[in-house]
Every structure is written in structure tokens, then in C-alpha cells.
Amino acid sequence: MPFLAHFGLTSYPFGLTPDPRLFYPSQQARSLLAGLEFALMRGDGLLKVVGEVGTGKTLIARLLLEKLAGLPVNTAYLNIPIVVADQLPTLVAREFGVKVANNSLAMRQLKSFLLAEHSAGRHNVLIVDEAQALGAEGLETVRLLSNLETSTNKLLQIVLFGQRELDVILQNNNLRQIAQRIQFSFITKPMSEDTVADYVRFRMEHCLLPEANRAVFEPRAMRGLFRASKGLPRVVNLLADKALISAYAEGSYTIKPHHVRVSIKETPDVKTNLFSYIF
Numbered sequence: 001m002p003f004l005a006h007f008g009l010t011s012y013p014f015g016l017t018p019d020p021r022l023f024y025p026s027q028q029a030r031s032l033l034a035g036l037e038f039a040l041m042r043g044d045g046l047l048k049v050v051g052e053v054g055t056g057k058t059l060i061a062r063l064l065l066e067k068l069a070g071l072p073v074n075t076a077y078l079n080i081p082i083v084v085a086d087q088l089p090t091l092v093a094r095e096f097g098v099k100v101a102n103n104s105l106a107m108r109q110l111k112s113f114l115l116a117e118h119s120a121g122r123h124n125v126l127i128v129d130e131a132q133a134l135g136a137e138g139l140e141t142v143r144l145l146s147n148l149e150t151s152t153n154k155l156l157q158i159v160l161f162g163q164r165e166l167d168v169i170l171q172n173n174n175l176r177q178i179a180q181r182i183q184f185s186f187i188t189k190p191m192s193e194d195t196v197a198d199y200v201r202f203r204m205e206h207c208l209l210p211e212a213n214r215a216v217f218e219p220r221a222m223r224g225l226f227r228a229s230k231g232l233p234r235v236v237n238l239l240a241d242k243a244l245i246s247a248y249a250e251g252s253y254t255i256k257p258h259h260v261r262v263s264i265k266e267t268p269d270v271k272t273n274l275f276s277y278i279f
Contacts, residue, residue: 006248008212013203014241016234018059020066022206024199029060032186036064036159040125041071044183045154046146048131049161051188054234057161060188061129064159073123080130085137092126092145092156111148114155124156131162136172143178190231197222199233200240217243217255224260228270235270239263 004010013022023029032049039047051057061077068075076095083091089106098113100106114124126145128134134142148155160166160182170179191199200217208214217225221243229235240255242263247255264270 003245003248006251007244007253008209009207010209011207012241013207014237014244016237018056018062020059020063022203023059023063024202026191026195026199028189028191029056029063032060032188033063033067035184035186036060037067039184040068040073040123040157040159043123043153043157045149045157046142046178046181047157047159047184047186048166048182049159049186049188050164050166052190052232053163054232055188055190056233057188058129061127061159061161065127068125071123072121073125074117076124076126078126078128080133081128081138082133083138085134085141088134088138088141089145095126096124107144110145111155114148115150118150118153118155126156126158127161128158129161131160132166132169136169136175139169139175139178143175143181146178146181191226191233191236192231193223193226196226196229196231196236199236200225216253218257220257221255221260224257224264228260228264238267239270242266 004012036047036049049057049060058079065075065077074096076092078091078095081088081091086103089110090100090103093100093106093110093113096110096113098109100109117124128142131139131142142158142160145156146154146158169175170182197217200222204214217240225236225239225243229239239260240263243255243259246259246262247253250259252259
């Protein structure tokens with residue numbers, strides 16, 4: 001495509017779909033992944049990862065799945081699980097490959113599968129993305145799933161990824177039993193200004209042809225990206241992509257402050273006052 005050829009790119013560096021190939025290994029992300037892997041391999045039963053929208057939780061979840069794929073671990077993944085609570089055991093069982101006759105037998109069949117896999121030396125991990133969508137009733141069912149255990153080990157380990165609303169729901173007095181069972185809580189945070197600059201350079205370099213001229217975000221343009229995005233990776237991607245398109249439309253190989261200003265103006269969801277920022 002002309003746009004990619006203009007910058008010497010092999011692919012779009014700032015797509016909004018989480019892409020493990022373009023994972024930027026920040027200190028925060030590496031620490032979070034290492035902590036999750038350690039807790040799961042130790043056998044901890046219930047973990048939680050919470051953060052603002054756009055801080056990279058789904059990408060972390062997918063990277064965790066990739067890491068677990070190389071270990072003696074069975075995984076099940078649920079994304080945006082808006083379901084009737086009593087259907088949740090059936091969905092989980094099916095994600096593990098268990099053929100469930102009907103909802104009433106799901107918990108029993110799931111436990112039989114988990115016991116067999118545990119006896120064979122394998123961990124069983126359920127990852128739930130956008131877990132706040134479960135609501136109070138669904139989270140109570142998660143508690144029941146977390147009860148599946150032997151006298152010494154959890155048969156099912158569960159990682160809940162969710163927005164801040166998840167913590168709000170868990171403050172409900174009726175859910176105190178599941179809240180008390182969460183052994184580790186992790187938080188995804190926005191990036192610092194220096195990290196945003198490294199993140200943008202990293203993604204550009206990983207999508208450039210070896211012989212391509214390096215497209216550069218000028219320092220003031222990078223500062224504008226950080227301030228307008230507030231360090232949220234998803235918003236950085238959105239604004240950086242539009243800034244590249246603006247530079248391409250001008251025939252420029254350098255992304256300048258006014259290209260970032262254009263990207264902000266064309267993004268209504270970015271609540272900012274352009275005049276309050278020095279580009």
C-alpha cells in the first residue's frame with residue numbers, strides 16, 4: 001500500500017488490536033507477567049489484574065496464554081463473559097475441551113476432567129478477560145469454581161482481568177468470600193513520558209523494512225502524544241496512527257507537532273485542550 005511504502009513499513013505499527021508481536025517489554029509489563037507466572041506455577045488459586053481502559057490488560061492476558069503454552073498447563077480463555085451465571089461452568093468446561101451433556105452436569109464433568117489432569121501433573125488455568133462483565137452473580141459462580149480442589153491443591157486456578165469496575169463490584173459485602181480468596185492483585189498503569197517515547201520508537205522499528213529511512217516523531221510531537229494520551233497505550237496507538245496518516249498526506253517523513261494536533265482534533269474521545277499543551 002502507498003502509505004506503508006511511503007514510510008518503508010511492513011505493517012501498521014499502531015493497530016488497536018492487541019498484537020503480541022509488537023509487545024513492548026516495559027518494566028511494568030515484564031514484572032506483571034513474571035508475577036503472574038510465578039503465582040500460577042506455585043499453585044495460587046485466584047489472581048486479579050485491574051486497570052483503566054486502554055492500559056494493555058488484554059495484551060497481557062494473551063501473552064500469559066503464550067507463556068503458559070510452553071508449560072504443563074491446560075488453559076481456558078473467556079473474553080467479555082456476559083452470560084447467565086449458571087451457564088459459566090458449561091462455558092469453562094467447553095473451553096477446556098470437555099463435552100458437556102447439559103448445564104446441570106457441567107460442574108461434575110469439569111471436576112472429573114480437572115482431577116484427571118491434576119493427577120497427570122498438569123495445572124489448569126482459567127483466564128477471564130473483562131471480568132467486570134460477570135457482575136455479582138457471575139463472580140459468585142467464579143467462587144464456586146475456585147472451590148474445586150483436592151485436600152492440598154486447587155484443581156482450577158483463575159486469573160481475572162478487569163476494569164476498575166471489577167474492584168467496585170468486589171466491594172459488595174455479599175462477595176466478601178471471593179474477595180478474600182484473591183491471593184495476588186496486580187494493577188496495569190499508564191506509561192510515563194519516557195516510556196511512551198520508547199514505546200513509539202519500538203513499534204516503529206519493529207515494522208520498518210531494514211533499508212527504510214527511519215520515520216521520526218519530533219520531540220515536541222512525542223510530548224504532545226504523551227500529554228494527550230495520558231500514557232494510555234491504546235490512545236497512544238490511536239493518535240500515533242492518525243499522526244502518521246497526516247504526515248503521509250503532506251508527503252512528510254517526519255511527524256511534527258501539527259500532525260499530532262490534527263490527530264487530536266480528529267479524535268473526539270480524547271478530552272484535551274490543545275492550548276494547554278506546549279508542542
